[in-house]
Amino acid sequence: MDSRDKVLDKYSSKIYKNRKEHVIEIEAGEPQVIAADTRAIPGIMTNRGCCYAGCKGVVTGPLKDVVNIVHGPIGCAYYTWGTRRNKAKGDEHTKDFTQYSFCTDMQETDIVFGGEKKLRQAIKEAMEIFNPECIMISSTCPVGLIGDDIHAVAAESERLYGIKVLAFSCEGYKGVSQSGGHHIANNGLMKYIIGTGDAEPQKYSINLLGEYNIGGDGWEVERILKRIGYHVVSVMTGDGSYADLKNAHTADLNLVQCHRSINYIAEMMKTKYGMDWIKVNFIGLESIKKSLMDIASYFGDPELLARTEAVIAEELDEIEEGMAYYKSKLDGKKAAVYVGGSRTHHYINLLKYLGVDVILAGYEFGHRDDYEGRDVIPSIKIDADSKNIESITVTKDEGNYKTFHTPEKIEALKAAGVPLEKYDGLWSDIAEGAIITDDFNHFETEEFLKLLKPDIFFSGIKDKFIVQKSGVPSRQLHSYDYSGPYAGFRGALNFAKDMTMATYTPVWNMVQAPWKSEPTLVGSLGGIE
Amino acid sequence: MLELTPKKLSDRSTLRINPIKTCQPVGAMYAALGVHQCMPHSHGSQGCCSFHRMFLTRHFKDPAIASSSSFTEGASVFGGGANLKTAIKNIFDIYDPEIIAVHTTCLSETIGDDLNGYIQDAKIPEGKLVVHTNTPSYVGSHVTGYYNMISGFIKYLSTATGEKNGKLALFPGFVNPGDMREMKRLMKLMATEFIMLPDTSGVLDAPMTGTYTMYPKGGTTIPEIRDLGNCEMTLALGELTSEFPADFLEKKCKVPYKALPLPIGVENTDAFIMALNQFSKNEVPYEIEEERGQLMDILLDSHQYTHNKTVAIFGDPDTVLGMAQITLEMGMIPKYMVTGTPGAAFERKAAALLEKFGVEGCTAKQSGDLFELHQWIITDPVDLLIGGTHGKQVARAEDIPLVRVGFPIIDRYVHSYMPIVGYKGAIRLAELILNALMDRQDRDCEDEDLEMVM
Numbered sequence: 014m015d016s017r018d019k020v021l022d023k024y025s026s027k028i029y030k031n032r033k034e035h036v037i038e039i040e041a042g043e044p045q046v047i048a049a050d051t052r053a054i055p056g057i058m059t060n061r062g063c064c065y066a067g068c069k070g071v072v073t074g075p076l077k078d079v080v081n082i083v084h085g086p087i088g089c090a091y092y093t094w095g096t097r098r099n100k101a102k103g104d105e106h107t108k109d110f111t112q113y114s115f116c117t118d119m120q121e122t123d124i125v126f127g128g129e130k131k132l133r134q135a136i137k138e139a140m141e142i143f144n145p146e147c148i149m150i151s152s153t154c155p156v157g158l159i160g161d162d163i164h165a166v167a168a169e170s171e172r173l174y175g176i177k178v179l180a181f182s183c184e185g186y187k188g189v190s191q192s193g194g195h196h197i198a199n200n201g202l203m204k205y206i207i208g209t210g211d212a213e214p215q216k217y218s219i220n221l222l223g224e225y226n227i228g229g230d231g232w233e234v235e236r237i238l239k240r241i242g243y244h245v246v247s248v249m250t251g252d253g254s255y256a257d258l259k260n261a262h263t264a265d266l267n268l269v270q271c272h273r274s275i276n277y278i279a280e281m282m283k284t285k286y287g288m289d290w291i292k293v294n295f296i297g298l299e300s301i302k303k304s305l306m307d308i309a310s311y312f313g314d315p316e317l318l319a320r321t322e323a324v325i326a327e328e329l330d331e332i333e334e335g336m337a338y339y340k341s342k343l344d345g346k347k348a349a350v351y352v353g354g355s356r357t358h359h360y361i362n363l364l365k366y367l368g369v370d371v372i373l374a375g376y377e378f379g380h381r382d383d384y385e386g387r388d389v390i391p392s393i394k395i396d397a398d399s400k401n402i403e404s405i406t407v408t409k410d411e412g413n414y415k416t417f418h419t420p421e422k423i424e425a426l427k428a429a430g431v432p433l434e435k436y437d438g439l440w441s442d443i444a445e446g447a448i449i450t451d452d453f454n455h456f457e458t459e460e461f462l463k464l465l466k467p468d469i470f471f472s473g474i475k476d477k478f479i480v481q482k483s484g485v486p487s488r489q490l491h492s493y494d495y496s497g498p499y500a501g502f503r504g505a506l507n508f509a510k511d512m513t514m515a516t517y518t519p520v521w522n523m524v525q526a527p528w529k530s531e532p533t534l535v536g537s538l539g540g541i542e
Numbered sequence: 543m544l545e546l547t548p549k550k551l552s553d554r555s556t557l558r559i560n561p562i563k564t565c566q567p568v569g570a571m572y573a574a575l576g577v578h579q580c581m582p583h584s585h586g587s588q589g590c591c592s593f594h595r596m597f598l599t600r601h602f603k604d605p606a607i608a609s610s611s612s613f614t615e616g617a618s619v620f621g622g623g624a625n626l627k628t629a630i631k632n633i634f635d636i637y638d639p640e641i642i643a644v645h646t647t648c649l650s651e652t653i654g655d656d657l658n659g660y661i662q663d664a665k666i667p668e669g670k671l672v673v674h675t676n677t678p679s680y681v682g683s684h685v686t687g688y689y690n691m692i693s694g695f696i697k698y699l700s701t702a703t704g705e706k707n708g709k710l711a712l713f714p715g716f717v718n719p720g721d722m723r724e725m726k727r728l729m730k731l732m733a734t735e736f737i738m739l740p741d742t743s744g745v746l747d748a749p750m751t752g753t754y755t756m757y758p759k760g761g762t763t764i765p766e767i768r769d770l771g772n773c774e775m776t777l778a779l780g781e782l783t784s785e786f787p788a789d790f791l792e793k794k795c796k797v798p799y800k801a802l803p804l805p806i807g808v809e810n811t812d813a814f815i816m817a818l819n820q821f822s823k824n825e826v827p828y829e830i831e832e833e834r835g836q837l838m839d840i841l842l843d844s845h846q847y848t849h850n851k852t853v854a855i856f857g858d859p860d861t862v863l864g865m866a867q868i869t870l871e872m873g874m875i876p877k878y879m880v881t882g883t884p885g886a887a888f889e890r891k892a893a894a895l896l897e898k899f900g901v902e903g904c905t906a907k908q909s910g911d912l913f914e915l916h917q918w919i920i921t922d923p924v925d926l927l928i929g930g931t932h933g934k935q936v937a938r939a940e941d942i943p944l945v946r947v948g949f950p951i952i953d954r955y956v957h958s959y960m961p962i963v964g965y966k967g968a969i970r971l972a973e974l975i976l977n978a979l980m981d982r983q984d985r986d987c988e989d990e991d992l993e994m995v996m
Contacts, residue, residue, distance in 0.1 A: 025635050053588060055612045056629030057636070063589020086648050086679035087558065087882075088565030092593040094932070096600075096952075103545070112544055112935055113913070118558035119680050124652055131556055138557040143546055154587055154649035155680065158618065185587030186618040186649060401615045455607070456636050459754065475595045479605045484752040524752045 017448055020460040028054060035451040039443055049451045050380040052189045052398060058455035060377050060475055065089055067194025068183035069151035071274055072202070075099035075225055075250040076258070077109040080145040083116045084132050084163060085153030090116030098492050099225045100232070101252045108145065115139065119155065128161050136170045136178070147177040147255040157184035177255065179205050190378035192273065192354060193402040199277035200405045202249070202258060207282065208413060210259030217312055218244040218264040222279055222290070223271030223355070226251025228497020233504050234295045241305065241324050242317060249275055262286045265417050266311055268293045272436050273354025273383050283434065285407040287416045289423070292436040295500040297363030298329065298336070307431045328502035339509035342517065344368030346468040349461070351453050351476070352490040354379035358439045360471065360490065367509055373465055374443060375450040384449070386438035455479070469516060484524065486515040543939040544916060551917045559913035560932065562856050563882030565679035566687030568594040569716065570645035571608050573691035576740020578761030579640035581633050582608040585622055585655065586647025600952040602746040607756060609633050613649060622650050623660050630664045630672060637756060640764060641671040645691060648679035671764065673698035683883040684949070685783055685858050688716050692739055692787040699764065700771040702795035710821050711773035711797060712738040713787055715780025715804050715860050716949065717963065719743035724961035725779070725805070731827050732818040737766045737773060747959050771795035777817055780804040780860030782887055805963045806864025806971070807871050808837065833965040840972050841872060847979055849873035856880040856915055856929040857948035859888040859908070865928050865947060866892060868971055870899040877903070877924050880910035912936060926978060943978040947971070
C-alpha cells in the first residue's frame with residue numbers, strides 16, 4: 014500500500030469516498046483531476062475559514078483609506094484586527110485606518126429587532142470622527158439571517174454623506190471557504206470603485222493584483238518594478254487604497270500574483286476595459302526573472318528590456334553569495350507546503366532552487382484551475398454552493414476601453430510564452446510522486462507527517478505547533494512567522510535564511526532528555542562490576 | 543501610530559472601535575480545552591472555529607484543537623442538525639476523544655438550533671459523551687462563553703450522589719495554565735483536596751517531547767467533573783467569571799459556594815489562603831508564609847519607584863480588578879480601569895476598591911474600548927499601561943510603557959507559563975511593573991542623572 018492508500022484507508026467508507034477525490038499522487042503522463050472547492054466535511058478539522066474571512070479579512074481589509082465597518086457581533090471584527098500582516102502606511106494624502114477595528118457590536122436586541130438602525134448610527138459616527146472618503150460594510154453570519162438590508166443602508170449613506178459606501182454580504186456560511194468571500198469582494202470593487210477615477214494614463218503603467226503586502230512583499234515588488242521604470246497605478250489590495258483603485262482602469266496591464274483571490278477582477282477588467290493580464294510570481298528567483306521578462310516583453314520596448322536585464326543582474330548579484338550559502342545548508346531536504354489557493358505553487362520554484370523537493374502539497378481553498386490550470390475551467394461543474402456566490406457579468410465600457418496590442422500581437426506574445434490570461438496551475442511545477450491533498454485536515458497532516466517524514470512543514474498557525482511538537486520544523490507561510498518580505502530577490506534571501514534557521518536551531522539537538530537514551534541507574538550485579 | 547484618533551473625546555454611542563473583548567465561543571473553546579481528552583466543537587460556520595483556534599494558538603503558542611459543524615447556506619436555512627450529527631460521528635471515528643463539548647455561535651443561535659434535541663438524537667458510541675452550552679456571540683463576551691461552558695459540563699455531568707467527597711471545588715477564573723498550576727500548588731501546600739474545572743495546565747502548556755499527542759496529559763477528567771456534585775463547597779475565583787458556574791452547581795447539587803476576587807496581589811491571595819485554611823482546617827505552612835514575607839520585603843524595598851504612579855488597566859473584568867488591587871497595594875493609582883465585557887458589577891467593584899484604599903479621581907468603565915481609553919489618556923496621561931497585546935498601539939502612540947497581563951497576549955512568549963496569581967505571581971508582577979517603570983526612568987533621564995544604584 015502506498016502512503017496515500019495507507020492514510021485514506023483509515024477513514025470510514027463515507028469519508029473515504031469523499032476524500033479519495035481530494036488526495037492524489039502525482040503521476041507522469043495523463044493530466045490529473047482533483048476534486049476541489051467542495052464542502053468540508055462537518056467534524057473534520059479543516060484549516061479553512063469562511064466567506065467573511067475571504068472578503069473582509071483578505072481582500073477589502075487591507076485598503077487603508079477605507080473605514081471597514083464589520084456589521085455583526087464583536088468577534089469577527091476582533092479576529093481580523095491587525096492579525097494578517099497586510100502592512101500599510103498612510104501619508105499626508107492618504108489616511109490609514111488599518112490600525113483600527115470598527116464594528117457595530119450587535120447585541121441581542123439588534124438580532125431580535127434588526128440592526129439597520131445601529132448600522133446607520135455607526136456610519137454617522139464614523140463620518141463625524143474620521144470623515145473618510147470610503148466606507149465598506151461587511152456582514153457576518155446573523156445579519157443575513159435577520160435580513161438587514163445593508164445595501165440599502167449603503168446607498169442611503171452614500172447620498173447622505175456624498176462619499177463612497179459599499180456593502181458586502183459576505184456572511185460566513187456562504188460558499189465553502191474563504192474563496193467565496195474573495196469573489197464577493199472582487200464583484201464589489203469592480204462594480205463600484207474601479208473605473209470611477211479620472212487620473213491621466215501614464216506610460217508603462219500596471220496594476221498589481223492579488224498582492225497583499227504580507228510582511229512587506231508588495232513594497233519589495235514595487236521597489237523592483239519602479240526601478241525598471243513601471244508606473245504602479247494600484248495594488249490590490251496590500252497597502253492599497255480606494256484612491257488608487259478608482260484609477261486602476263487607466264493602467265496598461267494587470268499583473269496577477271494570487272490567482273485564486275483576484276482572477277475575477279483581472280477577467281472582468283479585460284472584458285470591460287480591454288486590459289490584458291498576465292500571471293506573475295514574484296516568489297523565487299527563476300519565477301521573478303521570468304515574470305519581469307514577461308512584463309518587459311509585453312511592452313516590447315528594447316530600452317525597457319535592457320533595463321529589466323540590468324536590474325535582474327544587479328539584484329541577483331546582491332544576494333548570490335547568501336543564496337549559495339543557504340543552498341549548501343538546505344540542499345537535499347524535503348518539504349511539505351500547504352497554504353492558500355495560490356501560495357503553495359508560488360514557493361515550489363524557490364524551494365527547488367534551494368535544492369528542496371516538495372513531497373507533500375495542497376491548497377486550503379483552491380479551485381481545480383489552481384491545481385490543473387485554467388484550461389480546465391470550462392469543464393468545472395457548478396454546484397449548489399458555488400451558485401450561492403454571485404457571479405457578475407460586465408460589458409465593454411466604450412469610453413474607457415482600449416487595447417494595448419492588436420489581436421495578432423497578442424497571439425505572437427502568447428506563442429513566445431508570455432502567460433497572457435494563462436495560468437497552468439500547481440501541476441506545471443510539482444514533481445512526480447508528490448502527494449497532493451486538497452482541503453488538508455488535521456488527521457491527514459498527522460498521518461502524512463509520520464509516513465513521508467518531511468524535513469520542514471510550511472503552513473499556518475493552527476498546524477504550526479502540532480507539527481513542531483512532532484519534531485518537524487514548521488514555518489508559517491501565511492504570516493511568515495512575523496518575518497519577511499519573502500517576495501523579490503531580497504525576499505528570497507530572507508526566506509532561505511528563515512528556513513535554515515528553523516532547520517538548524519540548536520534546540521532540535523536537545524529535545525530528548527539524556528535519561529531517555531542513557532542508563533540512569535549505575536550499580537553492580539552479583540558483585541560483578 | 544493611531545494618528546487619526548481625535549485628541550478630544552469623540553461623541554459615540556454605537557460604533558465600537560478597537561474592542562477589549564471578543565465573542566463567547568472562544569471562551570467556551572478555551573474552557574473545553576481544560577477538560578482531559580475533550581474535543582471542543584463549534585456549531586456554526588467553519589470560520590468561527592478557525593478564528594478561535596488561531597486566537598488561542600497565538601496566545602499560548604501551542605496547538606488548540608477544535609472541530610466545526612461547517613455550516614453552509616443550506617444548513618443555515620434548514621438547521622444544523624444534520625451537520626452536527628455527521629460531525630459527532632466523524633469526530634469519534636477519527637479523533638477518538640472521550641467527550642465532545644459543543645458550543646453554539648451567533649449563526650446557530652439566530653436560527654434557533656435546538657442543541658438539546660440534536661444531542662439526544664445523536665448516535666454516541668458507548669462510554670462516550672457529548673455535552674453542550676449556548677454561547678450566542680451577541681451576548682456578553684469571551685468571558686461569558688468561558689463560564690457558560692463550565693456550567694455546560696456541570697449541567698450534563700455533575701451529580702450529587704449523596705455521599706460527600708471531602709473535596710473543594712475550584713473554579714479558577716479566566717486565567718492562564720501558569721496560574722492554574724500556581725493555584726494547584728497552593729492548594730497542595732494547604733493539604734486541600736480539590737477538583738478544579740477547567741484545568742488547561744498540561745494542555746496548553748504541554749511539553750515538547752518530539753511526539754505530538756492530540757490529548758495531552760492535562761485537563762480535568764470526566765470522573766472529576768461528575769464528582770463536582772459531591773464537593774463540600776466551591777471556591778469561585780474571579781467573582782465576575784466564576785460565580786455563575788458556582789451558583790449553577792449550588793442550584794443543581796447543593797454545593798455551597800464562596801466567591802472571591804482572583805488571587806492577584808497581597809490581600810486577594812490572603813483571602814484565598816484564608817479560605818483554604820478555613821476549608822481544610824490545616825495550618826498555613828511555612829513555605830507559603832515565606833513567600834508572603836518575600837513579597838512584603840520586595841514591595842517595601844521598591845515602593846519609592848511605584849508610589850503615586852498612575853496606571854491604565856484594561857482587559858477582562860476580574861483580571862483588571864485584580865491588577866487594580868495589586869497596583870493600589872504598590873501605592874499606585876489605577877486612574878483608568880476598562881473592560882470590554884458588559885456588566886455593571888465591574889464598575890461597582892472598582893468603586894469599592896478605590897474607596898477601600900481611599901483613592902479618588904479614577905474612572906472605571908464596563909463595555910469600554912481602547913479607542914476611548916486612548917482619548918482619555920491623550921487628555922490626561924498615565925505613567926503605565928497594563929493589559930493585553932492590543933494596547934501596544936496606544937503605548938507606542940503615547941510613549942507609555944506597557945506591562946502585558948491577561949488575554950490575549952499574542953506578541954510575546956512565555957507569559958502563559960508564568961503565574962500572576964498567588965504571592966509568587968505577585969512577586970512576578972512586581973518585577974514586571976518595576977522593570978517597566980525603572981527602565982523608563984533610565985531611558986528618559988539626563989546622562990548626569992543616570993543612577994548606577996537604584
